[in-house]
Amino acid sequence: MHSIEDTSAIATTALHCDSELPTFLPQGITKVERVGMTRNASRTPYVVYWVGERRCCTFFKRRLFFKLLKVLVAIAHSTISAVKNVETTEWGGLKIKSTTEAWILARAQVNKFFYNYHQAVFEQVTLSFQPEHAITSDRSGRDYTITSHNNRDTCLCQNLYDSCPHRIIATLALLPLGFTTVTAYLASKNQNKTTGILEGWYHKIADNCTYHTTAIATR
Structure with a gap:
């Protein structure tokens, strides 16, 4: 069984390697209602969600919770920080703290991220890098492009949230390589090509590399 940290090690070697992403919600979820932690000493993370007309709750490991929140913070604030502490807000959102910073994420933002993360894994979204953009594909054959707009990543899918399945993947x-956006990664890669100075890990990444995902169950 692999954790998010294991996934990072795979991606650091080469983005075209197969990667197994942990899932803790079932296929067929229609809505994530709430993400929180129990009030006892264990502070166990949980997700309340719907599968059709059934309201369900699943508990999962804190380590995985913190790893996924690191991805959400990277998307929302374009920063790479290890999550040290998480608190729930009175509105159902999350206050996330690192060693030096803190962020408050709205309930809707958190819920949508956890829903879209599982959609990305179940749809087996893959990521390919081109010189000027990235392309995602899913098992249904749908392709979406992630481009740069005003120095920010923009996915051309119909999802209105920044944390769409494609940007999550x-x-x-990119996080293991020290980047939070496709925009920054491609700019750095193209700059290195222009100057002719290649860092060691650039030799490991093909121009048209692909990042594959496979779902594995964990709690």
Whole structure:
């Protein structure tokens, strides 16, 4: 069984390697209602969600919770920080703290991220890098492009949230390399090509590399 940290090690070696992403919600979820932690000493993370007309709750490991929140913070604030502490807000959102910073994420933002993360894994979204953009594909054959707009990543899918399934997969692939966006990664890669100075890990990444995901169950 692999954790998010294991996934990072795979992506650091080469983005075209197969990666197994942990899932803790079932296929067919229609809505994530709430993400929180129990009030006892264990502070166990949980997700309340719907599968059709059934309201369900699943508990999962704190380590995985913190790793996924690191991805959400990277998407929302374009920063890479290890999560040290999480608190729930009175509105149902999350206050996330690192060693030096803190962020408050709205309930809707958190819920949508956890829903979209599982959609990305179940749809087996893959990521390919081109010189000027990234392309995601799913098992149904749908392709979406992640481009740069005003120096920010923009996915051309119909999802209105920044943490769409495609940007989540892109961020998972790029965080181990020290980037939070496709825009920053491609700019750095193209700059290195222009100057002719290649860092060691650039030799490991093909121009048209692909990042694959496979779902594995964990709690």
